[in-house]
Amino acid sequence: MSLRALWIIFYEKGENATVRFSRRFSTVEHRAKIMAGSSYVAVPEDRIFLQLLLTELGLSSPNKPYVADRDDCLYRPRSPAVELRLSGKATLWPVLAISQGPLLLACLPLVDIPSEPRPPLANLLSVSQGLTFLAGLQTFVLGSGGKLDREGLDSRVAMLPPLLLQVCPLGTPLDTIPLAGTPTAPMAPTSSVTQKQPAWKTGLYRGRASVNVAVVETVRSMQYGNQSRQDTWDVYGTVTCKCEVEGVLPNVTVTLTLPPNGSPLQDILVHPCVTSLDSNILTASSVDDADGSAFSGPYKFPFSPPLEPFRLCSYTSQVPVPPILGSYQLKEEENNLRVSVSLKLHESVKNSFEYCEAHLPFFNRNQMGVADVKVSSGQLDVSKEKNLLVWTLGQKFPRSREVTLDGKIAFSGSSHGPSDPLCTGLTAYIKLYLKVPDTTLSGCCVDQHLVQVYSSAKPRIFTSRELQSKEYYIWNSTGSAPMSTGQMVI
């Protein structure tokens, strides 16, 4: 349940990888040595570690097409825990590594069970703890912007030592790195208070009480327009809260409700601050066969809020139809590509978008020359790079709830557009970007009156909901489209 060492690595295309921060926890190492006995493998110095890690993750020598050490088909990097092959037969295991953009974080958890024969990852609690710790560290280092440059990284890294001293002084993490940087000095509770302050609550709120609950649903879809391929779509939602309530351990209850015939919320995951759960809430699962008798709410979540905004719960839902049904047809003609698209907004979805755009990218072709394309609604633009049509549908579909695009495109440009190994020939897609305020597909909502706060002052309560899309693809039905899931096959 402890970490032997921790690394923060910055790399730009694998070329200039450097260890920007590393920390070894000597007392944990001491224990590792005692426990492993003769099979003990010491942690190598940063320079060597970096090289080995990059090789294992396939990031070393990016310009060489084949490197035996890196590309052998026998190795299957068992991400998230990789094994570094040191000189001789010794290996360093399990090195946890997570990466995002140019940032690569790694740690080496202590193996607290006999290491011969190699135990499964699942038997090491330190692995999940290490993952949690690394994820927290990643959020901290990336900061709010999410984008990272070398200077930004250095300034974040400079803030780390005092924070580590608080949350992980000797290698056993007590908490993740606090997001807001240095946590506020905890205010001493007044002597009359007998309740204990939760360790995850960095201070106490003073002021007017308010609770803000937002439901955001995301819809994904793969539509093929093809008899042999079933279209797929799914919906998942998150409920985020920001609670400003006085007290050491205030009680708040948020209740989610569904419309009378709504399909039940599934795969519910809650924040650890939720104090208790009804077993009915957890049983519905997307991998089960839908059962008419399933529990369909109301879903009650009693909790004691932390100070910062948090994700109270998430769920998935099986809605009967996708919000927009599309069809996309391409036909190769002499020197031209004939394009025909139609999009139909389902009648149950509110026809009021914050935005709705359809993107039609073209790969492995020359740049567009003439694009003689007409749309029945909205506005069409050709991107600056001349390989993408952007169809802006605006805030509303027309009364018929159906829009079409038709025309011919000649790829007569002089230079090549972008290439993509997936979208060759007539394999092409439309990607939809949409956001609809004040609606959810599942019908899930938080009633203001069903947000209960057990405190003396009456709190202000805000609720909101929203639908957005992610990975919403409509594939050209005249080309072969890659399958996104095999579930339907079986």
Added chain:
Amino acid sequence: MATNWTERISAFCCSPSGFLSETSPDTFLSELLRELRDDRASYGIKVLLLSPLCEYPTLLCSSESAGEETALDLMSVFTQCPSRFSQFRCRLLVALTSVLVCSSCVNSQSRASLDFLDLLLRIAQDASDPPGDGTQRLLRATACDCLREMEASCPGLLSQRLELLAGLRQLETSRLHQAFGVLQILVLRNAVYQLTKQPGAGAAHLKALLGGNGSVAWEADQEAVHMDTKDAAMLLSLILGPMGRVPTLHTGPDCKELRSVLSSLLEESYLFTPLCQAALFHRLTEVVAMVPGIPPTVFRAQLLRLLGTNEVCLLHVTLLMKCGFTDSLFSAEDEAFLLKRLVVLSQHPLLSSPEKLFYMDCILHFPENRPISCGDCDEAPPVLLTPRLASVLLPSVFNDSATLLSRLNLQALVFLEEGDEESLGLAYIYDHLAALLHIVDRGGSRDIVVTFFRAAFLFLFYFHHVERYATCLSEQLCHLFLQHTRLAPHILNLVNQTQERLPECKWFVGLLQGLQRVITRVPFGQLRLQDLSSHLKVLARVAEEEEICQRSSLSFLSTIVTQTSSSLCTSGDWRLGNGLLGVCRCVLLHPNLDSILVPLADILQHLAFHYGDTDIRDHARLYYTLLTMLSREKLSAVLVQSAAEGGSQVKKRTLSCVMAESEGLTNTLTIHQTEKPIFHLTEALPGPHQEAENLQLNQEDEYKTLECYRAQLSKSGFASLIVLKYHLTHTEPHDPGFEQLFSIQLHFSHTDDHYEELQDISVPCLFRQGQRPVVQLKLKPRRPYPTTIHVSAIFTSKDGLTWHTAMPDIHVAFQQVFLPLPAPPTWSSASIRDVFEGLWDEMSHETGESCISLFCCQLGEAALKALVEKHFHSFLVSDPLEESAEFRALLFLPPKSHILLKISSTEDAAHFNMATDDCRLLPHMNSYLLKVTSSLENSVS
């Protein structure tokens, strides 16, 4: 100095070994400690100075005594540090813990560690926090964590303080209660574990433990706490899996006290951070598993809360609980629910990819209530995981490569379990593989290429017996190769790995035949020059297979060498020629050589006459001669690479290997790394000191002996060498491949800068059965301190390969640096005594770096005499005629230091009066004397 501390510390942390090679650990440590005590240094810098001690305490304090001294120093720094520098004080506690734990002071319960423990307990209990100020709380939290770490490293250390800790946790209302909580549960767990190891321990003992009185003095605990520091078992987690054995404590149902402690901890678990909750539940699980009197159902109330969260570690700890308690806590419905939950989480859109991969790993090691197999390490899908349930985890081309491979592996295991070769699932998997291949074909990135070949290997590994798919894959690979010959190394790698890992499967032969077919059928006009070297590489590999007929390969070769004689042959590209010869060479070894002798001879002859490169022509001629002149047996004896009898050296090298660019050639040109040391240097018995080395001196005026002696010291190179003799011997157990070694080049590198660089030493040969060669190490000190020297060697083994090997370090002890006074041989012993007197007088003034010192120990007169005889005999300068109770020894330490000893025995002690002209030698001398006298003291007593 102060200005560059930031740089120095970061240089140290980047590469401690590199940094310490420029200085010595002791020097660096003393510099650090000096700076820490310096009032002028800022606390910002001081915090930084503690990093080396926190991260690498064992490098700086290599012995227990060094750790002890450092800790005492740090503790005095702590007491003197004003309380407002809380960052520094916290960091100091961490450094102290690191030093004491890592130098084993805590385990041996040294004075410093006891004092430190007291200090920590005092800080932890000190609730006098000035209001609105968090500094004291931070210090207390750090102290708690230090206590926890000490308990973790030395289980049982705090077992008598359980009641105190429980009280502290209960009273604490600030966030600090968590720190006490995790400390309390760890101490409790260790204490219960110790009880299980005590025969006859039961409920009463447990009760006494929980009510343990904190005021009992520490010293009294020592008997009660029997600590076997070497017992790693105590550090190990007890929750290993369904088959793990847990030691138990039989208490009967009556363990009220323990129950109440557990329920209070469970009740407050919600207030802990997820990471600490997970740790808490893990320890609680261990405790409950050890005490059968407590039913596992105490956890029941928490389970839903833990299972519902999005925190990976909380779900994980529930799985570990299931591992430990199986059906005594989890019903069959629970089990089904948990598995479904894992499947859902393994593909949940809101979770990060590492988390999902981890959940997938958990599925393959799912702790079933009734496991069928007990193999803990094998991946096996649980019985409840039906193909239908697993179908949500089918791979798709939209997955990242790690996810894709993990999913493929999981599905393969599931289908294998089903045993249905006609299943739609298997068809889907194959389609998926084909889709990947399609992407590779369309120019996928390097990552996709590697992923595809790994996926292909996985597929073959599990389903090579399904003929339909295996054949189809083979065909598609051939087609792929023809389109992208740059993939040759990947394809050959796949061939070799399937051959090696699936010995009963002949799929790879089929693939090679297919490759041969597509290559040889390429119409000559469509053959691209840049593809040719890949083709030849593949054909060479094809020729290694006995079952494959080589006729078509040869006609292909023949076509390219004859039909294009104008361009290809005359251009004389060496690489290409080598590729051609490589194929020919493999064919020469083919068992069906007789049937293809003529076409092969034709090709070789053509090459020998027409190829544009002389080297290639020569080689072709040689092959031609061999082919036409030698019998089959001789030919293969010359060419075949028979496996050497040694395990680690795969192939014997023969001269012919260098003729083609082959594995053999690469092997001979590469320096190989041995897996373990092959030989080492053992100290040869000390012969007579090397007086003759430098002492070519003239007779000087005897009356001015000291000046004379001084004068020769100033000559450069005078008496500056220490010669150490070693035997070069094989290590045990020996490796038969390395019985006879040649041209051994020993390379030495210092770990510090106290000595001049050493020259490499060559040893002509080393035979296991023969005489052990003597290696003379000529050390030239800059400062005569003990040191460690890294040794490595390059040598040639009998089969002609060159190897590099690391050898065990050589440790040069302080006493090995001693030399007798380098006086001219003609000097009388009286002159030497004069030098002694003169030097002693000078040094007693303690000017400059001179100083005197006294070392005392309890030794009888006889023992002392024996000791002097044994260790200082060659350095004695006393007058043998004079019946004095005092021995005088003069140690010369090159290049120009001396230690003078007057050793005498009084009634109760032996006195070693010392004088030296370099006071930095005294600590080394002290520890040396301590060593030689203590061994004697022990033997006397």
